[in-house]
Amino acid sequence: MTPNExxxxxxxxxxxxxxxxxxxxxxxxxxxxxxLVGIGLAxxxxxxxxxxxxxxxxxxxxxxxxxTRVKFxxxxxxxxxxxxxxxxxxxxxxxxxxxxxxxxxxxxDTRFWVVRPRVAAGGVSGLATLLSGAYIALDxxxxxxxxxxxxxxxxxxxVTSNTPGRQFRLSASDLGSLxxxxxxxxxxxxxxxxxxxxxxxxxxxxxxxxxxxxxxxxFVTRAARFWHASGIDLSLGVDGVKFDMQSLLxxxxxxxxxxxxxxxxxxxxxxxxxxxSFVLHPDQATASRLPETRVHKYVLTFRESxxxxxxxxxxxxxxxxxxxxxxxxxxxxxxxxxFAMQVEISLYPERLARHARSFAEGExxxxxxxxxxxxxxxKGFRAQLRTGxxxxxxxxxxxxFFAKARPGKIDWRKRRPDLPVQPGTxxxxxxxxxxxxxxxxxxxxxxxxxxVRLDQQVAPELVATLRDARRTLDGAERMLASAxxxxxxxxxxxxxxxxxxxxxxx
Numbered sequence: 001m002t003p004n005e006x007x008x009x010x011x012x013x014x015x016x017x018x019x020x021x022x023x024x025x026x027x028x029x030x031x032x033x034x035x036l037v038g039i040g041l042a043x044x045x046x047x048x049x050x051x052x053x054x055x056x057x058x059x060x061x062x063x064x065x066x067x068t069r070v071k072f073x074x075x076x077x078x079x080x081x082x083x084x085x086x087x088x089x090x091x092x093x094x095x096x097x098x099x100x101x102x103x104x105x106x107x108x109d110t111r112f113w114v115v116r117p118r119v120a121a122g123g124v125s126g127l128a129t130l131l132s133g134a135y136i137a138l139d140x141x142x143x144x145x146x147x148x149x150x151x152x153x154x155x156x157x158x159v160t161s162n163t164p165g166r167q168f169r170l171s172a173s174d175l176g177s178l179x180x181x182x183x184x185x186x187x188x189x190x191x192x193x194x195x196x197x198x199x200x201x202x203x204x205x206x207x208x209x210x211x212x213x214x215x216x217x218x219f220v221t222r223a224a225r226f227w228h229a230s231g232i233d234l235s236l237g238v239d240g241v242k243f244d245m246q247s248l249l250x251x252x253x254x255x256x257x258x259x260x261x262x263x264x265x266x267x268x269x270x271x272x273x274x275x276x277s278f279v280l281h282p283d284q285a286t287a288s289r290l291p292e293t294r295v296h297k298y299v300l301t302f303r304e305s306x307x308x309x310x311x312x313x314x315x316x317x318x319x320x321x322x323x324x325x326x327x328x329x330x331x332x333x334x335x336x337x338x339f340a341m342q343v344e345i346s347l348y349p350e351r352l353a354r355h356a357r358s359f360a361e362g363e364x365x366x367x368x369x370x371x372x373x374x375x376x377x378x379k380g381f382r383a384q385l386r387t388g389x390x391x392x393x394x395x396x397x398x399x400x401f402f403a404k405a406r407p408g409k410i411d412w413r414k415r416r417p418d419l420p421v422q423p424g425t426x427x428x429x430x431x432x433x434x435x436x437x438x439x440x441x442x443x444x445x446x447x448x449x450x451x452v453r454l455d456q457q458v459a460p461e462l463v464a465t466l467r468d469a470r471r472t473l474d475g476a477e478r479m480l481a482s483a484x485x486x487x488x489x490x491x492x493x494x495x496x497x498x499x500x501x502x503x504x505x506x
Contacts, residue, residue, distance in 0.1 A: 049097065049099070050077075050078070050097075050098035050099045050100040050103045051098055051103060051106060051148060052081070052096065052097050052098065052148070053078075053095075053096050053098055053106060053148050053150065054093055054095055054149045054150070055093070055096060055136070055149075055150050055151075055152045056086065056092070056093055056094070056149070056150070056151045056152060057092055057094060057114065057152045057154070058091055058092075059092060060092040060094065061116070061134075063080055063083055063092075063114065063134065063136075064080065064133075065080055065081060065082050065083055066079065066080070066081065067079075067080070068080040068133070068134065068135060069135045069136070070096055070098065070102075070135065070136045070137075070138060071135050071136070071137060072102070072105065072137070072140070076099075077098060077101060077138070078096050078097060078098040078099055078136075079096070079097055080094055080095070080096055081096065081097045082094075082095040083095070094136075102138075105138060106146060107140065107141045107143040107144065107145060107146060107147060108143040108145040108146075108147045109142060109143045110138065110139065110140050110143075110147070111138070111150075111152075111153055112137070112138055112139075112150050112152040112153065113136070113137055113155070113156045113157070114134055114135075114136055114137075114152065115134060115135050115136070115137045115156065116134040118156070139157060139160045140161060141161065158180065158181060158195050158211065159193075159211045163211075163213070164214035165192070165211055165216075165217050166211070166212055166214075166217040166220070166275075167195065167209060167210065167211045167212075167274060168210055168211075168212065168220060168274075168275065168276055168278060169207055169208070169209055169210075169276070169277045170208040170209075170256070170278050170279070170280040171200070171205055171206075171278070171279055171280060172206055172208060172228075173205050173282075175197060175206050176228050176230055177228075177230040178208060178228075178230070178256070179194065180194060180195065180197075181194060182254050182255055182256065183255050183256075184211075184255070184257070184258070185229060185255055185256070185258075186212075186216060186219055186259075187259075188257075189216075191212055191216035191217075192211050192216070192217075194209070194210050194256065196208075196209040218271060219260050220258065220272045221260040221261065221270060222270050222271070222272050222276070223261045223269055224258050224259070224260040224272060224278060225258060225259050225278075225281065225287040226256060226258040226279070226281065226287065227257055227280065227281040227283055227284050228254070228255075228256065228280065228281070228282055228283060229255040229256060229257035229284075230254035230255055256280065257284070258278075259287070259288075294348065295346050295348060296346070296347045296348075296349055296369070297344055297345070297346050298344070298347065298417055298418070298419040299342055299343070299414075300343040300344075300345060300383045300397065300419055300421050301340050301342055301418060301421065302341040302343065302385060302424070303338075303340055304385065304423065306328060306341045306343060306385060307393070308387065308392075308394050308395040309325065309343065309385065309394075309395040309396070310325070310394070311325055311326065311327065312324055313325040313394070313395065313397065314397070315346075315383075315396070315397045315398075316397065316398050317398075317399040317400070318399075318400060322348060322351055322399065323345055323346045323347040323348055323351075324345070324346055325343060325344070325345055325346075326345060327343070327344035328342075328343050328344070329342045330342070345383070345397055349369050370412055373410060374409065374410060376401075377408055377409055377410055377419075377420060378409070379401060380402045380403055380405040381401055381420075382399075382400070382401075382402050382405050382408070382419075382420050382422035383398070383399055383419050383421045384397070384398045384399075384400065384402075384421065384422040384423070384424055385398075385421075385424035386398045386424065402422050406420075
């Protein structure tokens with residue numbers, strides 16, 4: 001037995017060798033640690049992973065699985081895991097794995113949309129995605145109900161949940177030139193934009209949703225008036241030519257403008273609540289009209305042409321607009337076999353009452369107004385058709401007192417009382433022209449008589465006088481002629497060379 005050989009124990013079974021225990025333990029430590037680390041990472045990944053959601057879009061343009069990210073405030077909170085067609089093949093379903101931190105954002109009213117380069121009425125957006133690629137943006141809602149499937153927006157919202165301001169609803173007869181992103185102006189400053197619109201029930205009109213940014217939203221009061229400010233407002237009426245424009249942007253994209261009464265220090269105008277409804281008027285003039293709670297209608301009967309008078313024409317009382325023309329009809333008088341023009345006007349008595357300092361609150365009752373109108377008509381208060389613009393021929397109704405007006409009164413038993421009228425300015429001018437022609441004809445008759453008298457009585461004496469004067473002039477000419485001949489003869493006799501050299505000086 002060599003020195004290196006070790007004796008085996010006697011009790012060890014034949015053919016079995018005991019392995020070294022220490023070396024075996026060191027070999028298994030590394031795999032066990034790797035397994036533990038892997039398990040820890042897996043647990044951490046599972047704990048960090050949020051819910052999986054499904055987004056539905058019309059198309060998957062710009063989206064890629066395992067590449068397209070979901071962002072909120074430019075922070076990545078999810079990634080697209082798969083894209084497939086919907087069951088009806090009308091849309092695409094995008095499966096998104098969200099992070100744990102996005103779990104509280106996935107509520108019922110949360111909105112998703114794809115951010116890509118876009119050119120719209122509101123401007124250009126998403127230019128940064130030209131280099132980085134498209135991504136899905138998220139706008140968290142305020143609901144507390146969790147949700148896992150969403151229908152994505154095809155157009156990015158102009159207002160997100162963290163934008164300060166308030167939203168309002170406008171009702172209009174039609175949309176006009178408005179669109180998503182159309183600006184909203186206050187005192188010609190852009191303070192908001194159109195964020196949506198929809199047809200009303202039964203097609204009666206449209207509802208336009210606008211958003212006014214803070215701090216300008218405080219200027220939207222309950223008495224605010226909104227109107228279309230699209231393009232150029234050019235009108236030619238009885239007051240002349242009017243030109244108005246909000247901005248060059250509104251010429252191309254249209255716009256909405258509003259104004260709000262500020263009230264006074266003692267009673268300021270109350271602010272409108274978020275979501276309040278207003279009427280969107282067609283123009284500023286219509287929006288500026290005060291709401292009329294009382295309307296008195298009268299009928300004016302004209303025996304003249306009402307060409308140039310239209311519905312909506314003003315009813316003017318010495319420069320103050322007291323009403324407007326509401327209807328124009330043609331009435332046939334069977335007894336006289338003649339047509340008359342019947343013009344219905346709407347008078348607003350409270351307008352006069354608000355501006356008349358002598359009126360007390362008790363004098364604006366219907367009975368008091370009737371008594372006042374009776375006294376005014378008795379003193380010559382009449383309605384007259386006048387031309388407001390010579391260029392366009394537009395007319396209006398003027399109310400005034402006429403000293404030589406024919407007697408008249410108002411029959412209050414009629415549903416639409418007749419208000420006495422005064423012949424229009426054109427008829428008055430025609431009467432004046434007829435009077436002038438008649439006067440001229442009378443003057444010409446006198447001139448004819450004068451000419452006959454001159455011819456018969458004065459002319460013979462003038463003829464004799466002229467004949468004597470002619471004889472006198474003829475004699476004078478003969479005397480001058482004979483004097484010139486004698487002088488010439490004397491000159492030639494004394495200076496015959498003067499025919500060639502002329503007369504020599506004395």
